Amino acid sequence: VWAAGGVCVADEVQIGFGRMGTHTWAFETQGVIPDIVTMGKPIGNGHPLGAVVTTRAIADAFHNGMEYFNTFGGNPVSCAVALEVLNVIRDEGLQQNALEVGGYFLARLKELQTRCPLIGHVRSRETLEPAANETRYIVERMREQGFLVSTEGPLRNVIKIKPPIIFQKHHSVRFRHLLNDLLDVFA
């Protein structure tokens, strides 16, 4: 990227603030120091907030006489929320929680993968057709039970799971049982 004159941007909107478990920022797992880091949702834990971190040189490049202003930028209430979110992540050991529960959850889902032929490339192994209808059915039933999963991918055959950082092992057990039962519908 740099050799071609570009800048490296790390989007931490979904995965930042300890959600990787092993690191605070996902870019740390990639062995790269980005020029720009964008942060969103988890910075306010539901309160609408966003932030950009960059180098002095890049920030200065925008200081070109064109005034930038923003109605809610630097809002003190929002800043207080963001600071408190950082305190809670530290005080409640939520990065460690992400590491432990995330690893546990992944292991439970991999167990399910070995048992269920529909999971893998998330395609039926017989026809190799993308399982979009099955995915939609599963996502709808899971939402009814309070798990806000969604379909993803160009073929809509991927179940996207975005558990909150306070997710507990017992939630992942419930999730796995429910998914297991729903997959049985197509067994």
Ligand SMILES: Cc1ncc(COP(=O)(O)O)c(C=O)c1O
């Ligand atoms: C990975 C990622 N980047 C950026 C954004 C945009 O964030 P915002 O809505 O705070 O501008 C989103 C929103 O869903 C996202 O998921």
